[in-house]
Structure formats: C-alpha cells, structure tokens
Amino acid sequence: MTNKFKYFIGNWKMFGDIGSFKIVSKINQYAYKDKKVNKKKIVLCVPNTLIHFYNKKLKKKYISLGVQNCHSNEKYGSFTGSVSASMLKKAGAQHVIIGHSENRSEGETNQLLKKKVNSAINQKLNVIFCIGETHKDKKLGKTFSIIRNQMKETLNKQINLKKIILAYEPVWAIGSNKIPKINELNIIINFIKKTFKKNFKSKKYPKVLYGGSIGPKNIKLFASINEIDGFLVGGASQSSKKFIDIIKNYYK
Ligand code: PGA
Numbered sequence: 135m136t137n138k139f140k141y142f143i144g145n146w147k148m149f150g151d152i153g154s155f156k157i158v159s160k161i162n163q164y165a166y167k168d169k170k171v172n173k174k175k176i177v178l179c180v181p182n183t184l185i186h187f188y189n190k191k192l193k194k195k196y197i198s199l200g201v202q203n204c205h206s207n208e209k210y211g212s213f214t215g216s217v218s219a220s221m222l223k224k225a226g227a228q229h230v231i232i233g234h235s236e237n238r239s240e241g242e243t244n245q246l247l248k249k250k251v252n253s254a255i256n257q258k259l260n261v262i263f264c265i266g267e268t269h270k271d272k273k274l275g276k277t278f279s280i281i282r283n284q285m286k287e288t289l290n291k292q293i294n295l296k297k298i299i300l301a302y303e304p305v306w307a308i309g310s311n312k313i314p315k316i317n318e319l320n321i322i323i324n325f326i327k328k329t330f331k332k333n334f335k336s337k338k339y340p341k342v343l344y345g346g347s348i349g350p351k352n353i354k355l356f357a358s359i360n361e362i363d364g365f366l367v368g369g370a371s372q373s374s375k376k377f378i379d380i381i382k383n384y385y386k
Pocket residue numbers: 145303307308309310345346347348366367368369370
C-alpha cells in the first residue's frame with residue numbers, strides 16, 4: 135500500500151503571472167538535481183492564463199504542469215468564460231484539480247463534479263480529486279460520511295485508477311495554519327483507501343494525498359503516515375524556496 139516516491143503538488147490558486155515563471159524554473163532545476171524525487175510526481179497547478187506559456191518556456195521538463203479546474207463539457211460549447219478539459223490539455227496541462235473546496239463553496243455539486251472528472255479523464259488528464267469535511271461537519275462527527283458521499287456520488291467503478299489521485303483536504307485546515315492530529319489523519323487516509331477499493335470493486339488502493347496548511351516546518355510530522363502518497367500544497371507552493379524546503383524536509 136505504500137509508495138516510495140511521494141507526490142508534491144502545488145496549487146497556486148489565483149496567483150501568478152508571466153514573471154512567476156522563475157518559481158517554476160527553480161523547482162524544475164531542483165527536481166532535476168534531487169535523486170530522491172520522482173520527476174513525474176512533482177506537479178505545479180497554475181492559473182489557466184499561464185499554462186501554455188509555461189509549457190512552452192520550460193524546455194526540459196523535470197516536473198509536470200497542471201491547472202486548477204475545468205468545465206464539465208469536455209470539448210467546446212457556448213459556455214462564456216469557461217475552459218474545457220480538451221482546451222487545457224492542448225495548452226499543455228497534464229493534471230487538473232477537481233472538487234477543490236473553494237470551488238465547491240461556490241456551488242459545485244458532487245453531480246457536476248462527476249461530469250468534470252469524466253471529461254478530464256476522457257481527455258487523458260490526471261485528476262486530483264479533492265474531498266474533505268468542513269469544521270461544522272467535523273464537530274458533528276460527520277467526517278467519514280461526508281467523504282464517503284463525495285467519493286460515491288462523483289466517482290465510479292470505471293474510473294481509471296492510473297488517472298485519479300484523491301486529495302483529502304479538510305476545509306478547516308486550508309489556509310488556516312491548522313492541521314489534523316496525525317493519528318486521526320492516518321485513520322482517515324486508510325478509510326479513504328479502503329472505502330474506494332470496496333465501493334468501486336477496485337483491485338488496488340487509490341493514491342491519496344493530504345492537503346491543508348502544509349509548510350516546511352510541519353511537513354516532517356506527516357512522514358510517520360506510511361499510507362500517504364503525497365501532498366497538495368497551496369499557499370507555500372507560490373514560493374520556490376518554501377516548496378523546495380517542503381520536499382527537502384520531508385526526506386530529511
Ligand atoms: P493551503 O491550501 O496549503 O494554503 O492551506 C491547500 C489547498 O487549498 O490546496
């Protein structure tokens with residue numbers, strides 16, 4: 135169930151411009167040099183406005199590039215202001231985050247996310263599918279039922295395991311400097327793996343990441359969770375130094 139090389143995926147959110155290429159370039163250089171990292175598992179999910187430019191500018195890629203959302207319609211259509219999985223793939227994206235709580239809170243339902251996940255997978259994008267409970271859910275003891283429903287209502291048996299990465303991101307831990315207790319997180323990561331395997335009659339366990347307030351100072355705490363497949367890093371991924379220190383400190 136464990137994986138030697140971990141994923142380190144950056145979610146830049148609504149930050150970054152052309153000049154921020156230097157961050158991408160430094161992380162790319164680092165990935166080239168450090169033998170401890172698997173190049174395919176270092177991913178930066180950048181704004182749609184930058185994916186094409188970065189993809190062209192990064193001549194030798196030791197990292198992967200991705201984006202942070204896509205429209206539910208796979209290719210083209212009259213959807214003002216939207217961008218499809220097909221368009222993002224053509225612009226150079228290899229990964230897409232779907233179901234981030236910042237988008238769920240703007241009205242994205244499990245049913246809509248199901249269409250998005252299917253569109254993205256049809257377009258051969260790797261999907262980073264976010265699940266997680268709010269602070270209120272947690273207090274009401276609903277963590278397990280919420281994340282089980284988020285999986286059951288969006289994913290299905292046909293999901294190509296190679297194309298999906300689950301990211302457990304408790305909403306209360308995002309951008310708050312709060313992280314779950316390590317023993318609780320361990321239980322939840324294992325619950326996600328087992329629930330997925332059982333519900334979708336999958337032969338293998340899915341890959342599961344943790345995300346929420348990760349930084350260079352707390353990353354080492356997560357090293358004791360063997361089953362974790364990696365991390366989704368928000369704020370700290372907007373700095374090459376912090377992002378690289380997260381990777382370095384994890385393996386220290
Ligand atoms: P954070 O965000 O690391 O800034 O808490 C994580 C995320 O939103 O993916």
